[in-house]
Amino acid sequence: MSTSIRWKFKTESLFARLLVSFLVIVVLLAAINLWSYGLYQASLRNEIIRYNTTNLDNMTESFEKHFRLINELVQRFYFSDNVQLLNKKNIDYNIADKVRHDIQPTITNPLLYIDEMFLYFKDNSLILRKDGSTRADAMFNRFYQSPSYPLPFWQNQFQSDKQFHIYPASDFTEFVMPGSAPLPKGKLIPIVIKNNINSYFYITVLINAKKMVDTYNPSLFTNFSILNEEQQPIYTSENVSTGMNHIDFKQTYVKKGHDYYFYKKGIFSGLTYVLVASDKSMSSQIYMVNTTLAIIITTALALSILASIFFSIRFHRPVQQMIRSIQQISPLPPLRSTIREFKQLNEQMRQIVTANLKISEDLAKKTSFLRYYAYINKLKKIYHTNIEEMQDLALEEGPYRLLIFDIKFKPHYVRDIEMDTQRAMYYINEFVTHHVSNSFSNTHTFQIENNQILSLIYTKDNEALLVTTLETIRQELNLDHAYLLVTMAVSGQYHRSTQFKDAYEEALGLIDDRPFKDESLILSSPKKHAEPPTYVFTASEEHELDTYLHAGNASALLQWFTGMLERLDKKGAGVRDYYDLGKQIINRIQMSLLSSYAHDKLVQRTSELYSQLTECYNVNQLTHFMNLLFVSSATTFKQKLDERDRITSFVIEYLEHHYAEDITLDSIAEKMNITGGYLSTYFKEKTGKNFSEYLHEIRIGKAKEYLLQSNMKINDIAMKSGYQNMNSFNRMFKKLTGYTPSQFRQSQSAPFNTVSDVAP
Incomplete structure (x- = not known):
């Protein structure tokens, strides 16, 4: 009797019901996947064969249409009056110009993949091509030179009886100047198109083999070749004719050794198009697919079962915890449900209502919490209102300091990290808050700018602890030095709330006067100087800058800039002063460009140059950036001095x-x-x-x-x-x-x- 009661108690559990439901769904989905897997495995090989056969049919039709279209376009030139007038010893270049103008649309059509088309006249040895006219020896020894097709080959074409003949692809080169290195023209397929009526000249089209084959051969798993009637390759990615001594065109494919040969003969050109697929590759692909699917199904099944148990426990555990935390109260009307936990929740609902009333009373009494939220709200106003509104925040007994954490995100961050900077600042704020609050009691940390975090701490006699805490934060953030540049400014020690503004401005001044170094720093001692070290050009320095710029002398500009940097270094300038110098130079260059040449594109990039300037974090980076600007600007002025070449x-x-x-x-x-x-x-x-x-x-x-x-x-x-x-x-x-x-x-x-x- 007791055993049956315990079993019923367990089966009515929410955990048991959830687990059984999940497992039923998992088993059903696994059965469907196994059934689909069996059907897929049976037809995979046949599908691969059908795919290659269909792919070859489409490619053959595309290539044949392409060759037929080229033949039709070229044949019309045999009936051109202007072409026939060129068969003279004295060439009429006006007529030749007309013919060249007529063939331009055919050559420049990107869908024909024609690299060159020329007319070869027998009597005067004239070659008429897209860029003008030339002699046959210059054409084939200079402009389109190939060891496979020397000048005698082209001369012998006048004795050939074939009206449309496609020759094997070959690499062609061009010699721009005598003695210069050859320029590759690529692998081209020559097509000679003749007409018996006009036998004193013939037309040749050079097809870009790679572009045409890449367009009409979309297959990623096979090797492709085009063979002529003698089974010699016109174009091939591999020597696929090996093992094919005779082709029976009654079949669509044949297996030789470990390879499948899919072939089809073109009706117009008489060429044979061949795709080769390895049987080992097919078997390997099928085996890999089978193995992969088996692993995926097994893994998915195991993960599904584990996930079912995990989520059932996760859903069940909070309910158990709530039940244990609820005290007994007067019972509510019974709930009609077979799940035991729901019944218990129903029984304890009244106590939850009572607890809510007590919480409301407690909230009304805890004025300290309301004061805390008002305090935080006032602190956040530092970003929206005048800093004087924060003077009443330093209310605690004892001395206090302000810490400002200035975060600069480097270009590598935007390029390499997917998280936006605002979200990153949120995590950095949480990190700083954790370390500061662990070291000092009653601290307040919040974000005051898009890239700045402020902490108010009460130090008393814990100066050594402050140094240790800041160093720990610096070392942790410095792990991401490639993406972040962190400056931690520590104000002096203040005692009165009326000095809050002074402390804030002191910390900001430390950030503006930080050393120009690409490293994270902790700053605490403000520099003492009688006047701001901001650099101002003298009349002679402005004259030197303009003189070197208009002369296009980039090296002199860089030397002049190096002298400016030395002057800043002697004055002990901070990062703000280096940026001010860079902005003055950018403005001066942009004004010179605008006034001299109205170079609108450069003037419009002023804000972009400012942005790149602030991405320099030391003198070397700033020097490199300014040198690039000097070179580009000097080149612009120099080019204007000699526009006619x-x-x-x-x-x-x-x-x-x-x-x-x-x-x-x-x-x-x-x-x-x-x-x-x-x-x-x-x-x-x-x-x-x-x-x-x-x-x-x-x-x-x-x-x-x-x-x-x-x-x-x-x-x-x-x-x-x-x-x-x-x-x-x-x-x-x-x-x-x-x-x-x-x-x-x-x-x-x-x-x-x-x-x-x-x-x-």
Whole structure:
């Protein structure tokens, strides 16, 4: 009988009910996971095979569409009238410029991954490319040089009958100047596209292999290759053709040794696309997945059971503690529940009400607590109101001191620590409060600024204990020296509450005058000087700064600044004075930049420079920061002294004197011993105009002078201005002036006639 009563007593326990409920949920979830795990394991290998097959189908379709699109875009050039006119010994560079302009949109399309596209003319050995025209020997020995594709290879392409042929990828390089180190162009796939109708030239496209393969091959677990019809690699990440002597395209994959070969042949190009997956890798992945899932399920089950017991105990224990702390009172109406603890809580509820009434009476009597809260509230007003309002706080008997803990968070903290600084200040405040209150009785510690904590202590004869306590706090906080810089200022000993403001200002003064060192310090003795050591520039020093700055002499600026630092050091300056010097220099430099060049970007960064200045914690860091500022500022002034460079000046001067001649970008580049592509980019960057645009502007400007100042025929003016073709001259003249040459001459001779009044 007694055994059954004890069993019923245990099963009615809140702990037992909670534990059983948790375990039922855990077992149910474990059963569901095991069932799902069995289904997943059965289909994993087949899913990997289907994934690779589908992935290869998508890649093949993408590559084939890409090759077909390139073929269609290139074929249209075979029917261009301008291209056919270039098959002459004497090259018409105006027509060549038109053709080059036509091929630019195709080359610059980022979705085609074309690095270069050129037309190779057989009779005149002309290569027409995106940056201009050149000869075949210069093209393949200088601009696109590859050991796999020398000049004879490209010459032999005229004898090939293949209309669309993709050659294996190879590394190409460019020699910018003779004797210079080669510049890598990357691994490129040559595609030769021909047309039987126009056999006197052919077109080649160089595809960036890595960009194209990275786009169309999203697989992260396989090796990829492209093979031609002879099973030779066009592009490969590994030699995947090993073990594949014959490919049966009736199948989608084949297993050779420990490898799975997934392959598919392209309909348009005839290329074979191959993905290789190791069987060992598959088995290893499946085994790892199985092992991982088994460990996860076992661990989760064990943790769930332990968590069930833990939370059941945690929930049950407070209820037991409350029951033991409640005294017996008159019973309330019974509660209908099978849980024993709830019944007991119901029985003791009246006593809780009575206890609450007693607590309310006690609160009314304990005026000391109310006074304490009012005291703390007044202390916090130091951050919001005048410091004089705190003079009535030092009410205790005996001497007192004020401690101010100034915390500076270094840049490493913001970069490395996820906790915001306000939350960090909360923990530092708790840490300081703990140590100060353990050493001294009746202390008050609270945060007065975003980065400052104040403690009011009554020291009496415990000066040695104060030093020990502060040193302990300093050593603990110094463990985070990489993230924090702590300054502890200790005011002198005061006895009257009316001196509270003096103590506070003394401690703040110690912080402002702290030595300029990157270390946590305890400061207690204010410095004595007749006047503030704040640095003020003399007239000669300001003149030296401006002279060195406008001359762009960074080394002289640094030497001048070093002299300023020595002067501050002799005066015994504090950290505030070093920052004042840095701010004056920043302001002076920014004003010079604004007044000289209206350099808005630098002027807008003044607040950012101030912030970086205050992140310097010793003389070396300050010197390094100012040196960087001197170098950048001096460079700005120096660059303004010589804005027109040698290359741009030479090109402009040459065009002014030789505009009537047959001028090309490559011919001028050759005179300067640089490449045409480099000159084109450089000239555009410096002048804001393309080379051809600038040349046309000069020629049309000269033509306008001839039209207004002479009676020459328009044909002669076109020839004299550098145009061999009248159509080109008329089109360019109207594009730049809005008139035809004849309309321009008539409108200038009869200024009151409108354009519509002039006969074409």
